[in-house]
Amino acid sequence: MCELLGMSANVPTDICFSFTGLIQRGGNTGPHKDGWGITFYEGKGFRTFKDPQPSCDSKIAELVQNYPIKSRAVVSHIRQANRGQVNLENTHPFTRELWGRYWTFAHNGQLTDYQKLNTGHFRPVGETDSELSFCWLLQKLEQRFPEPPQDMEAMFAYVAECCDELRELGVYNMLLSDGEYVMTYCTNHLYWITRKAPFGKATLLDEDVTINFQEETTPNDVVSVVATQPLTGNETWHRMKPGEYNLFHFGERVGGNVDELADVAFAEAKPKSQAPTEPL
Amino acid sequence: MCELLGMSANVPTDICFSFTGLIQRGGNTGPHKDGWGITFYEGKGFRTFKDPQPSCDSKIAELVQNYPIKSRAVVSHIRQANRGQVNLENTHPFTRELWGRYWTFAHNGQLTDYQKLNTGHFRPVGETDSELSFCWLLQKLEQRFPEPPQDMEAMFAYVAECCDELRELGVYNMLLSDGEYVMTYCTNHLYWITRKAPFGKATLLDEDVTINFQEETTPNDVVSVVATQPLTGNETWHRMKPGEYNLFHFGERVGGNVDELADVAFAEAKPKSQAPTEPL
Structure with missing residues (x-):
């Protein structure tokens, strides 16, 4: 198992707060010691930081945590290896070009019989089921849409159909972004939250850090975060169901196959530090 | 114009010394203020750091300079924009997959009539002639070699033939690597050097830094460096001729279209600090 973290925002936003929680799970509060990676989009370009070392010990993770890179779309992953060695070519996220855009992908889960895909x-470079499934998705997309699709929401609905096929081979939780959209597909563990005005405070579950989003934002900011487990203990995260997908566009949820508000689950874990005075 | 820096080594080697010289040219001793990037291979994987900011002011460049990432193949570039805006998607190096390997490319020069390629x-994401020419090269290679070629040296000779075509459109100095090989093709400004035992001292031209390679190496180390201009003032760099290419494999020059020793040019510039006591 691995942990995923994605962000979609309407203004360039740093992910330092959520990333601080995530990297603790990379060998400290969690067992995901086999590398980590994070991709930040800036316009159509991106920058990726990754390391096959545990994130809690990584100098590069320290840079990412302390240097507030602002982005409207982020895909991040910490890894507990099951398929493929612990090395850089097997470290998520993976990025490939299709239709003149860079697509970035990270996966949590494990597939069987994936070699037949x-x-x-789009040839995989490493040995993971994850990268191979990403190459297969891109190949399916290029076959269905030889030219860049006009209707992106329909295109992502087709991605979800392909993910349904992959889910028959095992556990397939994933994040996919082209820098404008962030899509997430669930087999078992995925949560999401949209933060917008009125902003409150939030407290990380994995480290003793509280943030007052009101001080960090403007009233028009909209930021959605997707994670394998809720990262904060005092906010309401939507728990995704098997086969569910959600599509975010610059912060707002714009598509998916369930009613947005039908399945709200409160994060059950308690924060380590005191409860905020102004809960969302 | 931009500046290129490449390295090929038989053991994982850090490029801190040469990179320290290069980044001074990014807005300090040189005019190349429109971004910089560096790709380090580790096995079949790679990590890229890039920034559309001048390298001499970049926090990420500072990390790369101080954190000795060791690699056997490095491609780096600092940019003075001529085609395409100053943004992340137009910042070199560019990396794409072909034959299940990641290929990394950087270009110095300017092409006309390149839109017809x-x-x-392989669709370009940004607007540069450089990225478009890289996509064209990959497409030519995939057409000529639908399956991964066995004879890599013949494959690189074909790359050089394609570069001859590009040179008819303008100035085309470039670096290309798959993590095992580093190839360089010259239109006007490119130099290379191979360092091996007995190692001596070298002094950067752009900053007051001297290194004693003997203290940093073992007797079996072989490291080749390619740069737009010599980076050191007291070593012998080979000056490349128009249409010349050279191919390095884990440090050693293994191919090219000129006699290795036919065209040795001494770097004319003088080092800023005192001459080393033990020149190569």
């Missing part, structure tokens, strides 16, 4: 000219 | 399914 035909990836066409 | 057919890039097939």
Whole structure:
């Protein structure tokens, strides 16, 4: 198992707060010691930081935590290896170009019989089921849409259909982004939250850090976060169901296959530090 | 114009010394203020650091300079924009997958009439002639070698033939690597040097730094460096001629279209600090 973290925002936003919680799980509060990676989009470009070392000991993770890179779309992953060695080519996220855009992908789970998937000219470089499934998704997309699709929401609905096929091979939780959209598909563990005005305070579950979003934001900011487990103990995260997908566009949820408000689950874990005075 | 820096080594080697010289040219001793990037291979994987900011002011460049990432193949670039805006998607190096390997590319120069080049399914994301020419090269390679080529040296000779075509469109100095090989093609400004035992001292031209390679190496180390301009003032760099290419494999020059020793040029510039006591 691994942990996923994604962000979609309407203004360039740093992910230092959530990333601080996530990297503790990379060998400290969690067992995900086999590397980590994070991709930040800036316009159509991106920058990726990754390390096959545990995130809690990584100098590069320290840089990412302390240097507030602002982005409207982020995909991050910490890894507990099951398929493929612990090395850089097997470290998520993976990025490939399709339709003149960079697509970034991270996966949590494990597949069986995945070697049979035909990836066409998108050849995997490493040995993970994750990268191979990403190549297969891209190949399916290029076959269905030889030219850049106009209706992106329909395109993502097709991605979800392909993920349904992959879910028959095992556990498939994933994040996918092109820098504008962030999509997430669930097999078992995925939560999401949208933060917007009126902003409150939030407290990390994994480290003794509280943030007052009101001080960090403007009233028009909209930020959605997707994570394998809720990162904060005093906010309401939506728990995703098996086969559910959600699509975010610059912060707002714009698509998916369930009613947005039908399945709100409160995070059950308690924060380590005191409860905020102004809960969301 | 931009500046290129490449390295090929037989053991994982850090590039801190050469990179320290290069980044001074990014807005300090040189005019290349429109971003910089560096790609380090580790096995088949890679990590890229890039910034559209001048390298001499970049926090990420500071990390790269102080944190000795060791690699056997490095491609780096500092940019003075001519085609395409100053943003992340136009910042070199560019990396794409072909034959299940990651290929990394950086270019110095400027092309005209490049829009007519057919890039097939390798679509550029940014607006530079550089990225478009890289996509065209990959498309030519995939057409010529639908399956991964066995004879890599013949493959690189074909890359050089394609570069001859590009040179008819303007100035085309470039670096290309798959993590095992580093190839360089010259139109006007490119130099290379191979350092091996007995190692001596070297002094940067752009900053007052001297290194004694003997203290940093073992007798079996072989490291080749390629740069737009010599980075050190007291070593012998090979000056490349128009249309010349050189191919390095884990430090050693293994191919090219000129006699290795036919065209040795001494770097004319003088080091800022005192001459080393033990020149190569």
